[in-house]
Amino acid sequence: MKDVIGLISANFTTEDMQGLSDERSIASMPFAGRYRLVDFALSNMINAGITAVGLVTPYKFRSLMDHIGTGSAWMLDRKKGGLYILPGSTYGMSSRSDRFLLCDIRQNDIFLRRSTSDYVLLTASNIIWNIDFRPFIRAHMESGADITMLTQRGVRKNPHGRKVHKEGEKVLGISTGVDMEDDVFLDTFLISRELLLQFLDWYSARDYLDIFDILKDDYEKMDIRTWYYDGYARMVFSIDNYFNANMDLLDMDINGAIFDEHNPIRTKVQDCIPARMYPESSVRNSLISSGCAIWGEVDGSVLFRGVTVEEGAIVRNSVIMQSCIIKSGAIVKDAVIDRNNLIGKGMIIKGSSNDIYVMRKEQRIARRAGS
Amino acid sequence: MKDVIGLISANFTTEDMQGLSDERSIASMPFAGRYRLVDFALSNMINAGITAVGLVTPYKFRSLMDHIGTGSAWMLDRKKGGLYILPGSTYGMSSRSDRFLLCDIRQNDIFLRRSTSDYVLLTASNIIWNIDFRPFIRAHMESGADITMLTQRGVRKNPHGRKVHKEGEKVLGISTGVDMEDDVFLDTFLISRELLLQFLDWYSARDYLDIFDILKDDYEKMDIRTWYYDGYARMVFSIDNYFNANMDLLDMDINGAIFDEHNPIRTKVQDCIPARMYPESSVRNSLISSGCAIWGEVDGSVLFRGVTVEEGAIVRNSVIMQSCIIKSGAIVKDAVIDRNNLIGKGMIIKGSSNDIYVMRKEQRIARRAGS
């Protein structure tokens, strides 16, 4: 797929992450025990054979860059193409959720101008999916459309999602907020490189708008189509989205579809000793990452690397991030615990299934190494 | 040198580069045909065996990141340690020339906290030198000083340089502006990691100051020493500094000392065909990079990659950056020509030896691919 270059937007945020994204971008949110959200966009791109990918970074890019490192995990450490780290505008600092800010693209237009590829695949960095982009790309190329938007039937209400309004096959516009059965825009679209560069020229005065906002008056004139994806896909805009997507992976079928060994989701390699379940432990229906040491009970939960669950401690229906320690007798239920937290002896942390408790990082212990 | 981590500051700028640093940081200024200024700081660090290096990036970091890429050119693509890309404060955007802003360090304090090394070697990204840091490090460790500053006898007047005031061995303070024979601070110092972290705590209210400004009242109380370096070293703050340092490399001795094959200055690898001198060309006393095609006359100049000098064209005492074309009969003298410029047929570009002509990038031709 030398004909297509990728552009991943990681310069947006929301306020609905209850503090989990205060010091990191949504793109670098830890997920499913060892991944970060941006892994999905990057892996899907390279699994489709795209070898030149631009990543528009948020202002707070340290945690993202720590993760991305060399790009070698995604085989993007290359002479031709490779991974381009592109600074996003400071506009992304305000909790605005526009995914494809014109100014983010303009200030990195060199990435587009330097390329010789015909098409650009743009996608957001907050989508959990394992999609083969190739049929989508083929459909766009064959249709000759100006833009092809990737959509899916809505599976739940989401105030942050974007609904596509269509008349027959023709896209008339989008609006924010989606419901079940709506055509949901999966924040992924194909456009020719030339047309995208033209947009930058035409709308040079309107930097602080999303590319789909500036299109408002043009939907009529342009050939904008949709392409329907029926695989698993979830977008993360809020703590609920985040929690539910983690829990979805306890479903064998979804887990198998997302972590397909033939189209692997790649992430940064870290050396970590294997997970260790001790004689008295009880573990069920959970993801237990390497470096975990389990003496207690874990059920219906996702444990990131290096989590310790001591004897008699109970973790249920929760997401526990890296290097947390759940001391003996403590109980954690319906919660998301950010990294480096210590849940003291006998302490009880409880949310409820429709109001997940969130503990921000390093709340209970002196600051430790890590991010 | 696992005892020492490195921290390179690239988040500062000056206004004296005559537009050459408008779209790039000083750290990413192209130099000596194929290098960027930051290569010296990075290479000296790794040649001293330092394997964990933080690079505080400027707000406009795209060109720097393009160059740094994976860090693999400096063998910093590692599991333990490696290269950490650290976002600088937006404060570096204003053309302030403070090299070690407290806020730049504070907002990346995790890099320091996470480390287990005892010492931090801080250096600026605008110094051209090939220094073996190991004796400097050894001297600091053995002396037990709080801070050891690396200095050199001033070789020329420089309003941007910083002068070290001493009484005997004791440093009393620094001031801006240096003259011949002054003790010039080479913007490089060693400090214990603990002490640097303490500074962040003590001066938590004074973010927008250079670390040596906040020390004003402390010079008395602290054991701050200097270590004298007598090798070649030049700092680039202005177009004159930049031009002269390029020209210095036409001196075989300086060239050999800087590009020492046993302590190589490393840079990003790019595949480029060899340089080609055609039958009628005349080339003398010059650096001619790969990808150059020379039909005309080049004397006392530095040509970057992919420069074409057509028949009858003359280039003298000039720096010509990547992908420029000097058309037949054109004359370029006493000039710095930024990349992607076309000097048309018969055109004459002339500065003088004390007033170098500067042409910013892509002035004379339609925008072409490149940065």
Add this chain to the structure above:
Amino acid sequence: MGRKKRCIAMLLAGGQGSRLGALTKDIAKPAVSFGGKYRMIDFSLSNCSNSGIDTVGVLTQYRPFELNSYIGNGQAWDFSSVDGGVFILPPYETQTGGKWYKGTADAIYRNLGFLRKFDPDYVLILSGDHLYRMDYRKMLDDHIRKDAIATISTMRVEWEEASRFGILSTDEDGRITKFEEKPEHPESNLASMGIYIFNTDTLMEKLVEDAKDENSSHDFGKDIIPKLLGEGQHINCYQFSGFWKDVGTIPSYYETSMDLLSEHPQFVLTDDKFPMMSNSNIYPVQYIGEKAYVENCIINNGCKVMGKVRNSILGIGCIVREGAVVEDSILLPDCEISFDARVTHAIIGEGTVIEGGVVIGDADGEIAVVGNNERIKLGGEEA
């Protein structure tokens, strides 16, 4: 070509390790999996990397493909690639024909050109299949301090085991006075770990001499060391303290592995300052199913456990289906234990599938071993 090297390592990884039976049928012993995610060679390579040795030659000969692919350019162990790195050194053909490595000393001899290229002051000679954590810098410091021409790393072993090793005697300064390869009646219990440091000049000289000696078996323990001692040369004994094991047989492989499941394992895998690194692919996080039962286990990335697993080690990418039972066993990477199969007191090779209902091993018998990439069906085996 960068600076002169102080010390480079030559890692002997050519052996088959035939006493590991089915486990080394198609791969070299240093490539055998250990602890579910490591391979034997990880320990020596990690030791080198953690000891600041940046150049390693790996001498291969027996079925090196998996090993070569695994080692790659050594980046997984933080070997840099510009000044040094890991170099695979297979036997090769010259203008006068090709020659296989005839012994450990011969293998190094055939690669004197490699030593000359890097021109180190010292050469560290290692085996690629030992389990230990060692900072070679301490041994090198000792070698230099004692001003010896060679140093052998040793440790005390149980007296009853001593006749399995090369056994040495020393004077009070640690100078070796006697060396016997596998003596019937050992005079001491100080055993060679097969780890040597040589001054490069001496090594080169002795290897050239040895190559000309038609009676030599070209082995360090059997030929080079005794020869040097016979000449009255100063060979220093470095005493290592800590865990070290040459896991050479199925029972010792099994026991050493299972010890990782004890409360206080003898060999501790984790150590932030001296980590054991490995070259892992990305596998998803360990999945423990709704009906799974897991007790006292080590479980690696990519495992999916739906059945029952007790006192066992599951290598990366293993699958234990519903109704399957795995007890007191080691599953090497990418095994699948199908529905209602039962694996007890066994080692199952990499990529092997135990089909539904099959029973492997029993608690009281010998350790059952199934080789790599097999498919075991009910009522008979099929490759």
Add this chain to the structure above:
Amino acid sequence: MGRKKRCIAMLLAGGQGSRLGALTKDIAKPAVSFGGKYRMIDFSLSNCSNSGIDTVGVLTQYRPFELNSYIGNGQAWDFSSVDGGVFILPPYETQTGGKWYKGTADAIYRNLGFLRKFDPDYVLILSGDHLYRMDYRKMLDDHIRKDAIATISTMRVEWEEASRFGILSTDEDGRITKFEEKPEHPESNLASMGIYIFNTDTLMEKLVEDAKDENSSHDFGKDIIPKLLGEGQHINCYQFSGFWKDVGTIPSYYETSMDLLSEHPQFVLTDDKFPMMSNSNIYPVQYIGEKAYVENCIINNGCKVMGKVRNSILGIGCIVREGAVVEDSILLPDCEISFDARVTHAIIGEGTVIEGGVVIGDADGEIAVVGNNERIKLGGEEA
């Protein structure tokens, strides 16, 4: 382990290339320098990379060290390392002993396990020492369209040269009807380039058959292809157009190199869309001194020219001292031509030093060749 591969390449790099004399005394022919910064293998590897082939097995045998180090993990040619990459495949020892590769077909036969591991639909077989730029996708498309079991890439050669090649005849559909290895009286001038695509099944089957044939020399051109034709199998002829050269002798090496200095070289090194990549270390920029004279030259990174250089190619890191003269010559990487030395109509090997005042070659004589890593002194040669 990633997806099934469509096509992988097997690159034969085991040969000595003895007709290159001193240039291949200590390195394999595919490792010989070309154009001052490339090595012969760069062209095949770049072609693979540019053709979207992400997995390459490199079969080595003769003095592979420089080649192995140079290839590394293939990253210099943008071969990724997770799903594919470049794999060095030396001869190896099995439980029944070690065997050297006996011919091109035997080399592939001994690595059937490698083919099975990646399980491609097609296998592309290449030589590691040819100079050309070729998009193998076009050949593969042709192979698939013609529904052949094998395809040979060919080109028209001068009639007088034809007897040096494998010569084919075809029917009007491009199906090969006859193949003769180096015929004395060639029937056509359509020459095999030694580049084959096989359906994997066919290839495996035929290699197994060939291995059992005691009369076979185990060579593709001499055994496998004639056998298939004899069986009436459909072998397709793909006609390549463009520059291609097997630089096998000193004169052809010299001429092909010097052609790079002509106004319109036959082989164009630069092509942004299909670049020839190489694995270069970082050398500083070319330095041309105050008193230097440079005329019609190719000069690579790291060169320092203080003397006079005419009609010559200077490899990376070469030094030409003041008063030295280099004319009509090729300096391979890292040569030094000392004060007042004179090199004319010569090829100087890598790392060789021509000391002050020495005169090598003359304009009218044969091409003078000095091997790698020599030091030539006044009044006599010394290694």
